[in-house]
Amino acid sequence: xxxxxxxxxxxxxxxxxxxxxxxxxxxxxxxxxxxxxxxxxxxxxxxxxxxxxxxxxxxxxxxxxxxxxxxxxxxxxxxxxxxxxxxxxxxxxxxxxxxxxxxxxxxxxxxxxxxxxxxxxxxxxxxxxxxxxxxxxxxxxxxxxxxxxxxxxxxxxxxxxxxxxxxxxxxxxxxxxxxx
Amino acid sequence: xxxxxxxxxxxxxxxxxxxxxxxxxxxxxxxxxxxxxxxxxxxxxxxxxxxxxxxxxxxxxxxxxxxxxxxxxxxxxxxxxxxxxxxxxxxxxxxxxxxxxxxxxxxxxxxxxxxxxxxxxxxxxxxxxxxxxxxxxxxxxxxxxxxxxxxxxxxxxxxxxxxxxxxxxxxxxxxxxxxxxxxxxxxxxxxxxxxxxxxxxxxxxxxxxxxxxxxxxxxxxxxxxxxxxxxxxxxxxxxxxxxxxxxxxxxxxxxxxxxxxxxxxxxxxxxxxxxxxxxxxxxxxxxxxxxxxxxxxxxxxxxxxxxxxxxxxxxxxxxxxxxxxxxxxxxxxxxxxxxxxxxxxxxxxxxxxxxxxxxxxxxxxxxxxxxxxxxxxxxxxxxxxxxxxxxxxxxxxxxxxxxxxxxxxxxxxxxxxxxxxxxxxxxxxxxxxxxxxxxxxxxxxxxxxxxxxxxxxxxxxxxxxxxxxxxxxxxxxxxxxxxxxxxxxxxxxxxxxxxx
Ligand code: HEM
Numbered sequence: 001x002x003x004x005x006x007x008x009x010x011x012x013x014x015x016x017x018x019x020x021x022x023x024x025x026x027x028x029x030x031x032x033x034x035x036x037x038x039x040x041x042x043x044x045x046x047x048x049x050x051x052x053x054x055x056x057x058x059x060x061x062x063x064x065x066x067x068x069x070x071x072x073x074x075x076x077x078x079x080x081x082x083x084x085x086x087x088x089x090x091x092x093x094x095x096x097x098x099x100x101x102x103x104x105x106x107x108x109x110x111x112x113x114x115x116x117x118x119x120x121x122x123x124x125x126x127x128x129x130x131x132x133x134x135x136x137x138x139x140x141x142x143x144x145x146x147x148x149x150x151x152x153x154x155x156x157x158x159x160x161x162x163x164x165x166x167x168x169x170x171x172x173x174x175x176x177x178x179x180x
Numbered sequence: 181x182x183x184x185x186x187x188x189x190x191x192x193x194x195x196x197x198x199x200x201x202x203x204x205x206x207x208x209x210x211x212x213x214x215x216x217x218x219x220x221x222x223x224x225x226x227x228x229x230x231x232x233x234x235x236x237x238x239x240x241x242x243x244x245x246x247x248x249x250x251x252x253x254x255x256x257x258x259x260x261x262x263x264x265x266x267x268x269x270x271x272x273x274x275x276x277x278x279x280x281x282x283x284x285x286x287x288x289x290x291x292x293x294x295x296x297x298x299x300x301x302x303x304x305x306x307x308x309x310x311x312x313x314x315x316x317x318x319x320x321x322x323x324x325x326x327x328x329x330x331x332x333x334x335x336x337x338x339x340x341x342x343x344x345x346x347x348x349x350x351x352x353x354x355x356x357x358x359x360x361x362x363x364x365x366x367x368x369x370x371x372x373x374x375x376x377x378x379x380x381x382x383x384x385x386x387x388x389x390x391x392x393x394x395x396x397x398x399x400x401x402x403x404x405x406x407x408x409x410x411x412x413x414x415x416x417x418x419x420x421x422x423x424x425x426x427x428x429x430x431x432x433x434x435x436x437x438x439x440x441x442x443x444x445x446x447x448x449x450x451x452x453x454x455x456x457x458x459x460x461x462x463x464x465x466x467x468x469x470x471x472x473x474x475x476x477x478x479x480x481x482x483x484x485x486x487x488x489x490x491x492x493x494x495x496x497x498x499x500x501x502x503x504x505x506x507x508x509x510x511x512x513x514x515x516x517x518x519x520x521x522x523x524x525x526x527x528x529x530x531x532x533x534x535x536x537x538x539x540x541x542x543x544x545x546x547x548x549x550x551x552x553x554x555x556x557x558x559x560x561x562x563x564x565x566x567x568x569x570x571x572x573x574x575x576x577x578x579x580x581x582x583x584x585x586x587x588x589x590x591x592x593x594x595x596x597x598x599x600x601x602x603x604x605x606x607x608x609x610x611x612x613x614x615x616x617x618x619x620x621x622x623x624x625x626x627x628x629x630x631x632x633x634x635x636x637x638x639x640x641x642x643x644x645x646x647x648x649x650x651x652x653x654x655x656x657x658x659x660x661x662x663x664x665x666x667x668x669x670x671x672x673x674x675x676x677x678x679x680x
Contacts, residue, residue, distance in 0.1 A: 003202075023191040026198075036198050038205040 001048050001137075002114060004039035008077040009051065012070050017059075025054050042113050045137060064141040071145015072152070079153060081107075092154040093129060093179065096147065097121060117143070120172075126179065130163075133173040138166045140173035147177060156180075237384040240268045244388055248395045255289070257399060258353070261367065261392065262291035265351075269381055272369040273303050273345070275311065276353075279323075281362040283316040306344055310370065313340040323352055323364050329386040331377065334370065345370040349382060351389060354396045365396070449512030456505045456512075463498045463505075470495055518548075534571040534656070536679050539609055540564045542574055543600060546581035553586065557595030564602045568609045570676040572656045580649040584613045584672055587646070591617025591670060609678045614671040620664040 013022045026035040031047050056063050079087070083106050089095035100119035107114055117135035131147075133140050144160050151158045157180040164170035244264050251257045262274040278286030288311065292303040319337045322330070329351045334342040351367040371377055470493040473482040489495075543564060554560050588598050596616035603610050653660055657677060664670040 019195055020188070020191050023194055026194075034198070034201075036201040036205060038202050038209060040209055041205065 001043055001045050002039065002111065003037040003041045003043060004077070005048065005074065006037035006043060006051075007039055008074050009048070009070060010037070011077070012073045013055070021058075025051060025058075029054060040111070042111075045115070067139065067141040068145040068148070071142040071147075072149040073145075074142070075146045075149025075153065078146075079149075089154075092151055092156045092158065093124075093126075095150055095154060096129060096131065096177065097124075122174075128179070129177045131175040131177060133175055134166075134171075138173075140165060140167070140175065143173075143175060147175070233380065236268070237381065240264065240384060241388055245391055248392060251399075254396060254399045254403060255287070257392075257396060258289055258365070258367075259291075261353070262289060263293075265367065265369065265385060266291050266293045269369065269378065269385070270376075272349070272371050272376070273307055275307060275368040275370065276365065277311075277314075277319070277368060278363060278365045279316060279320050280364075281320070283320050285316075286363055286365075307370070310334075310338070310342065310345060313338050313342070315339050319350075319366070320364070322350065323366055327352060329382060329389065331382075345372060347371040347374055347377060349377070351385060353389070354393050354400070356397075356400060446516050449515045453509045453512045456509045460502060460505055463502055466493045466498060467495065469493065534573060536569050537572050537574045537577065539568040539570055539572075539577070539602060539611065539676065540566065542572075542577050543581055543602060543611070546578050546585060547600070549578075549582055550585045550589070553589050554598065558589055558592060559597040560600065561597055562600045564600070565604065565609075568602060568604070568676075569679045570609055570656070571679045572676070573652075576652045577656065580652050581613070583646065583649045588613060588615035588617065588670070591615050591619075593618075596669075604678070605675070607678055609676040611674045611676070612671055613674075614669060616669045619666040619668055619670055620662070621666060622664075 010022055013025070022035075029050055031050065033043050033047060037043065052063055052066060055061075056066055059066070082103055086095060086098045086103050089098060100121070104116045104119075108116060115135075115137070117133055117137070117139065120132040120134075122130040122132060131143070133143050140162060144162075147158065147160060159178045159180060161176050161178075162173055163176055164172060164174040166173050244261065247260050247264070248257050251260055258276045262276055266272065266274050274291040276287075276289040276291075278288065280286060290304055290307045290311075292300055292307065294300045294303065315337050322332070322337065329349060331347060331349050334345045334348045337348070348371065349369040351369065353365040353367055355365075356363045470489040471486070473485040473489065476482070543562070547560060547562070551560070585598060585600075592598075592615050599612070599614040601610075601612040601614075650660065653674060659675045661673040662670065663673065
């Protein structure tokens with residue numbers, strides 16, 4: 001996972017729980033990177049999971065909630081990097097459709113070593129969209145948060161649920177997005 | 181400072197250290213990216229140059245190829261090659277030299293390129309002086325040793341020290357071996373400076389060589405073929421002319437033969453008529469003298485003298501002999517008249533219209549013409565029809581018979597009899613001309629009507645006689661058959677259609 005995601009996570013922790021919370025975590029975990037994250041460099045995925053697990057225990061929250069909240073925050077950090085066509089998207093629906101078809105495609109071009117999820121789209125209508133998520137990192141809850149962040153950005157209201165989930169033993173996560 | 185405060189400072193210090201380290205990493209990363217970018221750019225440039233290079237090489241090769249095949253002559257191919265090579269290699273002055281194994285120049289061409297005329301002239305001058313100082317034996321030897329493009333010091337192939345052209349690249353273009361003569365064609369690219377030599381381009385040049393050699397060899401063969409064709413055409417023309425001349429000579433020969441025969445035929449009677457007239461002049465003189473008394477004195481007294489003279493001058497004999505003389509003179513002149521009449525037939529030679537003619541008459545006339553030839557050792561026996569009419573041309577048919585008769589006589593060098601027979605066989609008029617000569621060898625029979633076939637010694641006959649006769653007989657729709665037995669004789673059997 002790219003350093004930029006760790007940078008965002010650090011900012012997320014520091015704004016919500018103070019500088020010490022991040023420092024204590026690093027002192028406790030003794031990660032291979034020593035907590036020195038540079039946005040364009042790739043770090044081991046396990047560091048991300050170690051940090052997430054650490055905070056879940058420390059704060060006593062389920063990982064899904066933590067990732068969802070972080071996703072919402074992460075979106076505001078990622079959005080400025082998005083291609084201008086995505087920024088000018090006419091609706092949330094149109095934007096979500098661009099994630100797999102344009103945004104991540106462009107990311108892959110800039111960072112060839114990036115690890116990105118795969119999204120398929122199903123049941124597209126004015127009220128509803130199913131985003132089928134697939135990734136070995138199983139970060140479906142991060143996706144939910146990202147989508148919520150996007151909804152906030154476009155000033156739209158949505159409800160999100162998963163009809164299928166990798167964590168439930170399904171072969172993909174079906175993220176059901178309802179446009180209210 | 182409180183412990184809490186100290187703690188906060190420590191946290192901040194650690195955070196700062198991490199930030200610094202992260203920035204260092206970011207800066208290094210940036211440097212790496214920049215360097216990578218630069219390297220990529222250099223690489224891009226190199227690739228672009230490589231591509232450009234390959235493109236010019238390719239266009240040189242394809243251009244050379246296309247133009248080489250379209251050039252009409254070897255000279256033009258070479259000229260094009262020098263020009264293209266000079267443009268492609270940008271610098272050198274080019275020379276083309278063809279040498280044979282005696283180290284003689286077959287040919288040479290110069291090529292130089294410049295924007296100013298004065299420089300071109302200057303370089304052409306330099307090329308010429310280089311060529312003049314060239315050590316041909318050395319060059320030839322080098323070409324024998326190495327068949328591929330080679331780079332050498334110009335001094336190696338020069339009799340004098342070269343201070344303008346330092347290096348030369350020799351590109352052997354072709355080798356031709358004709359019998360004991362060997363010819364090599366080589367392009368010599370002359371450089372003032374080793375810096376100007378581009379090895380990659382020279383390699384391209386080398387790879388164009390095999391294709392060029394093929395093209396040149398082809399063109400050579402083509403030119404050779406063309407030359408052979410021209411030679412053949414010339415030979416053919418000469419042959420045609422000779423043939424025309426020979427046909428003319430044959431005509432002249434038969435005319436000459438005719439003239440000789442005619443001269444003889446006419447000379448004979450004219451000769452004896454002349455001598456007759458001489459004798460007659462003597463006789464008249466004698467008669468005059470015998471009758472002289474009649475002029476001198478009156479007839480009453482002259483009579484005895486006249487009587488005496490009558491006996492003395494043998495007047496009775498003179499009168500009798502005069503009759504004889506006059507009679508034979510008239511006969512002689514009549515013969516001359518007949519010959520002249522025959523000749524007039526020949527003057528109508530070119531009349532091609534077939535008309536009813538009498539074969540018997542033609543045979544007789546022809547025999548008349550040649551009778552002189554048969555006078556001494558030869559006999560002629562004839563068995564002819566009273567008259568036999570066919571469609572034909574009298575003068576031409578006469579030529580045929582004369583030809584057959586003369587041949588027959590020539591075949592019987594030791595003498596013999598010529599048999600001429602003419603008879604009817606159903607609708608045909610058959611003429612058989614037979615001799616008792618040496619005969620025609622079996623293998624020659626089918627050749628005798630072929631133009632120019634002759635067994636006679638050179639100068640004696642052209643070998644056209646029988647072939648002309650044959651074509652005349654064909655014109656008469658006549659068939660000819662030859663029967664011959666060595667040492668027994670030859671018989672020509674000719675069949676005409678009778679005309680009713
Ligand atoms: C609703 C919108 C989006 C969704 C649902 C989404 C989803 C995700 C998820 C789930 C990941 C984690 C990797 C994984 O699961 O395998 C990810 C990574 C990433 N996404 Fe998005 N994304 C969204 C929008 C964006 C935007 C706008 C950008 C901006 C260019 C972006 C750039 C990235 C980058 C750089 C990564 C990290 C790749 C790595 O670490 O190698 N995403 N995204």
